[in-house]
Amino acid sequence: MTRRRTQDERSAETRRLLLEATIQSLMEVGYANTSTAGIARRAGVSRGAQTHHYPGKMDLIVAATGEMFANFADGLESLAAELREGRLDLDGFFEAAWDNVLKGDWFYSSLEIIVAARGDKELRRQLAPLILDLHEKFEATWSRSFVAAEPGTVSARVAMNLVMNVFRGMAVQAVLRRDERYFREMLDALKAVIAVHVRPAP
Amino acid sequence: MTRRRTQDERSAETRRLLLEATIQSLMEVGYANTSTAGIARRAGVSRGAQTHHYPGKMDLIVAATGEMFANFADGLESLAAELREGRLDLDGFFEAAWDNVLKGDWFYSSLEIIVAARGDKELRRQLAPLILDLHEKFEATWSRSFVAAEPGTVSARVAMNLVMNVFRGMAVQAVLRRDERYFREMLDALKAVIAVHVRPAP
DNA sequence: ATTAACAAACCGTTCGGCCGGTTTTTATGA
DNA sequence: TCATAAAAACCGGCCGAACGGTTTGTTAAT
Numbered sequence: 313m314t315r316r317r318t319q320d321e322r323s324a325e326t327r328r329l330l331l332e333a334t335i336q337s338l339m340e341v342g343y344a345n346t347s348t349a350g351i352a353r354r355a356g357v358s359r360g361a362q363t364h365h366y367p368g369k370m371d372l373i374v375a376a377t378g379e380m381f382a383n384f385a386d387g388l389e390s391l392a393a394e395l396r397e398g399r400l401d402l403d404g405f406f407e408a409a410w411d412n413v414l415k416g417d418w419f420y421s422s423l424e425i426i427v428a429a430r431g432d433k434e435l436r437r438q439l440a441p442l443i444l445d446l447h448e449k450f451e452a453t454w455s456r457s458f459v460a461a462e463p464g465t466v467s468a469r470v471a472m473n474l475v476m477n478v479f480r481g482m483a484v485q486a487v488l489r490r491d492e493r494y495f496r497e498m499l500d501a502l503k504a505v506i507a508v509h510v511r512p513a514p
Numbered sequence: 515m516t517r518r519r520t521q522d523e524r525s526a527e528t529r530r531l532l533l534e535a536t537i538q539s540l541m542e543v544g545y546a547n548t549s550t551a552g553i554a555r556r557a558g559v560s561r562g563a564q565t566h567h568y569p570g571k572m573d574l575i576v577a578a579t580g581e582m583f584a585n586f587a588d589g590l591e592s593l594a595a596e597l598r599e600g601r602l603d604l605d606g607f608f609e610a611a612w613d614n615v616l617k618g619d620w621f622y623s624s625l626e627i628i629v630a631a632r633g634d635k636e637l638r639r640q641l642a643p644l645i646l647d648l649h650e651k652f653e654a655t656w657s658r659s660f661v662a663a664e665p666g667t668v669s670a671r672v673a674m675n676l677v678m679n680v681f682r683g684m685a686v687q688a689v690l691r692r693d694e695r696y697f698r699e700m701l702d703a704l705k706a707v708i709a710v711h712v713r714p715a716p
Numbered sequence: 717a718t719t720a721a722c723a724a725a726c727c728g729t730t731c732g733g734c735c736g737g738t739t740t741t742t743a744t745g746a
Numbered sequence: 747t748c749a750t751a752a753a754a755a756c757c758g759g760c761c762g763a764a765c766g767g768t769t770t771g772t773t774a775a776t
Contacts (some may be wrong), residue, residue: 319720319775326721342633344546347765360723369766420632423686427629430622430689431544443690470703477700480686481679484625487632488645498679501672505707521741521754528755549731562735562757571732 317434327365327375329355334376338421339405343428348372374438377425380418381442385449387412395512402512406475413479414486423484434471450476458510466509478502528579531557532696535577540623545630550574561619568677575639576640579627583644587651594659597714604714608677608705612697615681616688625686660712668711687710 317325334353337346348369352362366372391408393398400408413419429436451469458468482498519527535557539548550571554564568574593610596602602610615621631638653671660670684700 316775319721322775340633342630344630345633348767349765358723361721361723363767364721364723367767387568395647424629424632426686426689427626428544428546429624431542431547436690440689447532447691466703466706468700474680474703474707477680477683477687478676482684484628484682484686485679487628488638488641489649497672497675501668501676504668505673505676505711508710509707524740524755550733551731560757561759565733566755568755569733600757625736 323365326355326361329357330362330365330372331376333357333374333380335380335421336419338376338424339417343424347425370435370438373425373428373435374442377422377439378442380422381491383447384416384418384422385446385453387418388414388450389453392453396457402507403503405512406499406506409475410479410482410499413439413483417481419483427465457513459513461507461509468510471506471509475502475506525567527555527610528559528563531559532564532567532574533578533581535559536574537582537619537623540578540626541619544656545626548626566695572637572640575627575630575637576644579624579641580644582624583648585657586624587648589618589620590652591655592649594655604712605705608701608708611677612681612684612701615685621682621685635682659715661715663709663713670712673708673711677704677708 319501321419330351333351334346337351337354341350348362349359350373352359355362368376388409391400391405391412395402395405425435425439429439450473454469454472458472460466460471478498482495486495532553536548536573537551539553539556543552549672550564551561553574554561555680564574590611593602593607593614597604597607627637627641631641652675655673656674660668661675662668662673684697688697
């Protein structure tokens with residue numbers, strides 16, 4: 313018998329289960345195969361409870377996206393913190409960041425959502441502020457953690473955004489072609505190309 | 515009254531209409547909102563004719579993907595040919611390639627398909643050889659058209675693959691954040707960073 | 717007792733696949 | 747050359763499954 317819980321505790325737990333199940337479902341079967349019923353089943357929550365907390369599918373998606381983006385920004389910031397504290401060098405940072413992208417749940421889940429948003433104006437409207445916030449957090453992390461190695465050519469901020477875009481592109485490619493050697497080659501080249509322009513902040 | 519056509523002509527025309535409609539539908543409303551009935555309607559073809567030529571939805575998707583990849587490789591190769599013939603410099607090539615990615619139908623259509631394939635083993639299996647072929651065509655174009663500027667560090671082939679991955683990543687980002695100034699900044703930085711390593715083939 | 721949380725059945729819609737029938741082209745052979 | 751059988755292209759309705767949303771009822775907290 314579970315002990316008595318407050319309404320807030322019950323709500324928070326149910327919502328947490330639902331958002332986790334949403335992210336997991338997006339990761340495992342993709343947006344196209346993600347249904348509200350399936351999410352409720354994964355979460356071990358009745359469909360009624362799901363509709364109570366998140367009346368529409370979009371509410372579920374938007375809330376889960378907020379969760380994912382926050383986790384993503386936190387993960388990257390904590391990696392950058394290790395860099396600033398000297399417990400990670402530039403190479404190590406790139407490796408760890410790429411590993412996070414490819415192995416973590418968040419990247420492909422958010423990719424599914426972004427692609428879905430392309431065909432859904434309302435979803436796009438609701439996600440726009442979230443992505444803007446995410447980018448601001450990124451840029452804050454970059455400017456805290458990196459400086460330009462050659463002032464005047466490419467700023468650390470822009471260079472790191474380039475790196476993130478390479479990761480995004482490679483991750484998309486990895487869906488159909490998971491070629492370990494190819495990615496190794498790319499990653500090493502990326503490090504060589506970018507290291508010229510970026511240094512860890514002093 | 516249309517004149518008498520051979521069976522081959524009728525088939526070819528119907529298939530062409532269907533594949534064009536498929537690509538257009540993926541581009542405009544995304545994979546999630548693309549239905550076989552919708553494709554037939556766009557193509558101006560009966561549902562029966564559609565099932566005759568492409569029995570399953572996957573047959574349509576796979577055939578359309580083949581078409582798109584071929585067009586993509588051709589477009590990029592013809593741009594590279596302009597570069598080789600001196601009618602385009604490296605900057606111009608980057609600009610034109612990026613424009614193709616962002617403005618053309620093929621990129622977002624193929625992104626929809628790749629993401630859909632992530633959650634569909636059979637689709638992934640059928641698309642794998644197509645993407646392999648596309649990459650081979652890319653690499654052929656790269657090695658025909660570019661050489662390393664600083665031998666020994668980063669090969670032209672790898673550098674150009676990096677560029678394509680940046681484009682992919684930026685295009686995904688553009689779905690939720692179409693910030694012209696940001697993309698300009700990225701593109702200029704990319705040109706500056708890559709020009710160090712790559713030159714048009716002599 | 718009132719309200720929030722939870723439960724489950726129900727409904728209208730859409731989708732992909734299927735199938736029986738029709739029209740157009742092609743192959744055949746006298 | 748021409749009737750005709752065969753094959754290919756085309757048509758449109760039908761079906762079961764799955765989905766998202768709604769609604770009505772029950773349990774737990776306040």
